[in-house]
Amino acid sequence: MTRVRAEGTGVRVDFAEGEAGILAGLAEQLAEIVDDERDPARGRMLPSAYPDDAEADAEFRRWTTSDLVDRKAAAARRLAARLHADESSALLDPDEADGWARTLTDLRTALASRLGIETDDDAVPNTTPGAVYEWLGQLQWTLIEALDELDGIAPTEIALPDGIEHADTDDDDDDADAHDDRRDDDEGGAAPSGGAR
Amino acid sequence: MADFSTPWLTIVWNDPVNLMAYVERVFRRYFGYPQGEAHRLMMLVHTEGRAVVASGPREEMERHVEAMHEYGLQATVAKDDA
Numbered sequence: 001m002t003r004v005r006a007e008g009t010g011v012r013v014d015f016a017e018g019e020a021g022i023l024a025g026l027a028e029q030l031a032e033i034v035d036d037e038r039d040p041a042r043g044r045m046l047p048s049a050y051p052d053d054a055e056a057d058a059e060f061r062r063w064t065t066s067d068l069v070d071r072k073a074a075a076a077r078r079l080a081a082r083l084h085a086d087e088s089s090a091l092l093d094p095d096e097a098d099g100w101a102r103t104l105t106d107l108r109t110a111l112a113s114r115l116g117i118e119t120d121d122d123a124v125p126n127t128t129p130g131a132v133y134e135w136l137g138q139l140q141w142t143l144i145e146a147l148d149e150l151d152g153i154a155p156t157e158i159a160l161p162d163g164i165e166h167a168d169t170d171d172d173d174d175d176a177d178a179h180d181d182r183r184d185d186d187e188g189g190a191a192p193s194g195g196a197r
Numbered sequence: 198m199a200d201f202s203t204p205w206l207t208i209v210w211n212d213p214v215n216l217m218a219y220v221e222r223v224f225r226r227y228f229g230y231p232q233g234e235a236h237r238l239m240m241l242v243h244t245e246g247r248a249v250v251a252s253g254p255r256e257e258m259e260r261h262v263e264a265m266h267e268y269g270l271q272a273t274v275a276k277d278d279a
Contacts, residue, residue: 045269047266047272048273049259049263049266049272049274050273050274051273060259060262060274063259064259064263064266067263068263068266072267101219102267102268102269105214105215105268105269106269109214109269112213112214117213117214118213119213120211120213137216140216140219141218141219144216144218144222147222148222151225153225153232
């Protein structure tokens with residue numbers, strides 16, 4: 001599996017075979033999605049700032065949407081370009097790594113839209129896209145951990161018992177009904193289940 | 198009419214996508230909160246479903262919300278009616 005660690009003043013990402021290509025392909029799709037006004041995943045990435053005030057919402061969107069879309073698409077394309085250039089290993093400076101973390105959130109948001117993940121109670125489906133969703137979460141989590149380490153933030157302060165579990169909707173809440181077969185080990189996020197590695 | 202005495206709020210809402218460590222990092226890096234406060238606010242989002250992360254003039258809150266949307270967080274602007 002792809003490994004991420006702090007190295008010097010940056011973050012080193014060593015890709016497992018084929019994973020850089022998968023991520024680049026996803027980032028290229030993301031850049032298209034954010035430019036497609038009909039795509040519901042795009043809407044989810046551009047939530048309303050004023051859910052109870054249509055007029056203020058429209059005004060806010062008039063001033064922000066175009067720039068936001070451009071920045072999200074540009075970040076996704078930068079990520080894809082970097083992955084095409086460095087397929088096996090990349091050393092990111094902290095700003096670039098934070099940019100990757102943002103794009104990983106956008107990717108997961110787009111996938112969540114496709115997978116019908118709307119609330120914390122929705123299980124990640126046991127499908128290939130579901131596994132990709134969890135893999136992206138794992139990648140983001142290790143990226144954040146490395147970035148926080150560069151800032152002198154100890155991982156133990158971050159890796160709460162239910163940290164990664166909550167985010168991947170795997171259950172250490174009390175909804176232990178639907179998806180026992182996807183239950184992770186209790187090691188606090190070292191390895192979400194799922195097969196994309 | 199604008200009421201300059203009424204502060205506005207930036208509210209971040211819980212969502213199923215974002216990792217707790219990521220949300221905490223955004224609060225620390227973007228707003229400049231110390232680690233403990235970033236953690237407290239993140240936990241509020243997680244357990245209460247939302248947290249007020251900033252207050253002040255409306256234009257400033259809108260800038261914050263736009264930034265939160267760029268980070269991929271669910272955020273809204275609200276008037277402080279309390």
